[in-house]
Amino acid sequence: MANDSPRIVGLVLVAAAAWCPAADWPRWRGPAGTGHVPEGVPVPKTLPAKPEVLWRVRIGFGLDSPVVSGGKVFYLDNQKGRVMVHAAEAGSGKAVWSVPLDEVFKDAQSAPGPRCTPVVDGERVYVQSCRGEFRCLDAADGKTVWRVHFVRDFGAEFFGERGPAVGASRHGYCGSPVVDGDRVIVGVGGRKGASVVCFEKRTGKVVWKSQDDVPGYSGPVVATIGGVKQVISFTAEAVIGLDIADGKLLWRVPVKTRLGRHATTPVVSGDRVMVASHQAGLIGIRVARRGEGFRAETAWVDKGAPINFASPVLVGDHLYGLGRGKALVCVDVRTGKRAWTESNFFSGMIRRGYASFLVTGGNLLVLAEGGQLLLVAADPAECRLLGRTDLCGQNWCTPAYADGKLYVRDAKELLCVQLLPEGGT
Numbered sequence: 001m002a003n004d005s006p007r008i009v010g011l012v013l014v015a016a017a018a019w020c021p022a023a024d025w026p027r028w029r030g031p032a033g034t035g036h037v038p039e040g041v042p043v044p045k046t047l048p049a050k051p052e053v054l055w056r057v058r059i060g061f062g063l064d065s066p067v068v069s070g071g072k073v074f075y076l077d078n079q080k081g082r083v084m085v086h087a088a089e090a091g092s093g094k095a096v097w098s099v100p101l102d103e104v105f106k107d108a109q110s111a112p113g114p115r116c117t118p119v120v121d122g123e124r125v126y127v128q129s130c131r132g133e134f135r136c137l138d139a140a141d142g143k144t145v146w147r148v149h150f151v152r153d154f155g156a157e158f159f160g161e162r163g164p165a166v167g168a169s170r171h172g173y174c175g176s177p178v179v180d181g182d183r184v185i186v187g188v189g190g191r192k193g194a195s196v197v198c199f200e201k202r203t204g205k206v207v208w209k210s211q212d213d214v215p216g217y218s219g220p221v222v223a224t225i226g227g228v229k230q231v232i233s234f235t236a237e238a239v240i241g242l243d244i245a246d247g248k249l250l251w252r253v254p255v256k257t258r259l260g261r262h263a264t265t266p267v268v269s270g271d272r273v274m275v276a277s278h279q280a281g282l283i284g285i286r287v288a289r290r291g292e293g294f295r296a297e298t299a300w301v302d303k304g305a306p307i308n309f310a311s312p313v314l315v316g317d318h319l320y321g322l323g324r325g326k327a328l329v330c331v332d333v334r335t336g337k338r339a340w341t342e343s344n345f346f347s348g349m350i351r352r353g354y355a356s357f358l359v360t361g362g363n364l365l366v367l368a369e370g371g372q373l374l375l376v377a378a379d380p381a382e383c384r385l386l387g388r389t390d391l392c393g394q395n396w397c398t399p400a401y402a403d404g405k406l407y408v409r410d411a412k413e414l415l416c417v418q419l420l421p422e423g424g425t
Contacts, residue, residue, distance in 0.1 A: 026121070028065060028117040028265070030358070036358075037360050043363070044360065047373060047386075047389045048419070051373070052417065053416070056414065057088070058413055060078040062078060064115060064117045065356075065397050066397075066399070066407045066414060068407055069120035072089065072139070074086065074120060075409065082103065083104050083114045085118070085142060087125075087139065099137065099142040102130075115217075116129070116175065120139060121184070121201065123138065123140065128177065130173055132150030133150075134148050135147040146203060147204070148199075154197065157214070167214040167217070173189070174218075174263075178220050182201055182202070193211065193212060194211075195212055196210050196220060196240075198231075198244075198247060210247035211249060213237045214237065216233075216236045218264055220232065221266050223268040225287050230250055231243075232273060234275045236260025237260060255283065258279060261278065267314050267333075274312070276307035277308070282321075282331060283300075284298070285299060300335065302331060305323040310322040310355050311398075313358070317380075322346070326349070327346075329341050329342075339381075340380075351394070367397065371410060373406075374387070391406075404419055
């Protein structure tokens with residue numbers, strides 16, 4: 001099935017483009033959750049020497065990413081010790097509404113602030129705090145439609161940065177939820193069979209809950225493997241696949257690391273699932289149908305590409321991401337062999353080990369931690385830098401790309417940057 005992966009990825013992107021308007025980037029890593037700009041949406045072939053900033057607004061600190069839907073941009077920030085949810089006009093940055101969500105969470109990893117990117121689904125927006133407050137809000141006015149709390153309602157554990165606490169129980173619930181049809185699926189956690197919970201998206205009614213794992217820091221993804229649509233989650237203890245219909249465990253591959261710091265979003269290519277951590281390295285898992293069940297096993301491991309929390313992207317059969325130190329790496333997902341490694345590619349741009357990756361046609365749009373925006377050819381034959389420009393300040397943001405504009409945040413501001421002329425290519 002690996003040889004079919006470009007066709008499968010292409011079908012996913014075409015489907016995403018069919019249902020998502022060109023001006024929408026409603027969730028973490030875009031319409032399909034893969035970091036791909038949908039096929040048919042105009043993308044930049046070069047970068048301007050000095051990007052045109054259409055507007056900028058001062059905001060509080062946060063590590064969530066902005067999303068764009070229905071003419072609004074949604075984001076969270078820290079305002080005087082409270083996590084606030086904001087909606088602003090996408091065309092001007094003018095505030096539409098702001099509502100409080102929870103008390104802010106602080107640890108040694110960063111300044112205090114929210115970490116989970118909101119998800120917009122038509123008239124609803126789903127938001128989550130590090131402490132486990134989860135709400136469905138009306139996208140028009142921010143009013144609460146329904147809410148749950150992971151600790152109070154599901155027995156999840158939240159200790160903070162204490163002792164042997166692992167995964168989300170240590171640094172907070174950071175993984176963005178995923179909407180699929182009439183359901184929203186969330187990494188909740190706890191030891192009462194609620195590691196992953198599926199809710200009816202309009203009412204909050206529990207459809208199913210499954211497993212006892214503590215969540216990691218990435219959210220679940222939805223993919224079809226072996227003809228079965230499933231939820232794939234990188235928990236603090238394993239990579240698991242659940243039947244999306246009822247939450248039944250289909251397969252599990254343990255991934256054990258100190259403190260369960262598993263933050264990369266799973267990437268699916270045909271029958272392979274890729275995850276990574278700074279301790280375990282980059283891992284390729286093969287998932288195969290066996291009669292009525294599944295068998296999953298580690299196909300390859302690249303210890304030299306220990307991606308920490310910068311989720312990589314897939315183009316064809318190759319994965320592009322931030323490797324050891326400040327390297328840019330390209331890995332063949334069929335074999336786990338590196339096509340190339342560009343050492344010190346991010347020299348002077350990265351301090352803590354983060355860069356975001358978007359796929360724009362045959363290129364990569366990369367935002368480095370220091371605020372530099374790069375355009376790189378997605379070419380397994382060689383690393384080619386096509387453009388570079390300074391964009392913003394220090395950040396851990398995955399930007400939203402919508403209608404030729406890039407929406408990005410740093411520690412102090414939310415910016416809307418024109419990358420394409422109006423109606424241009």
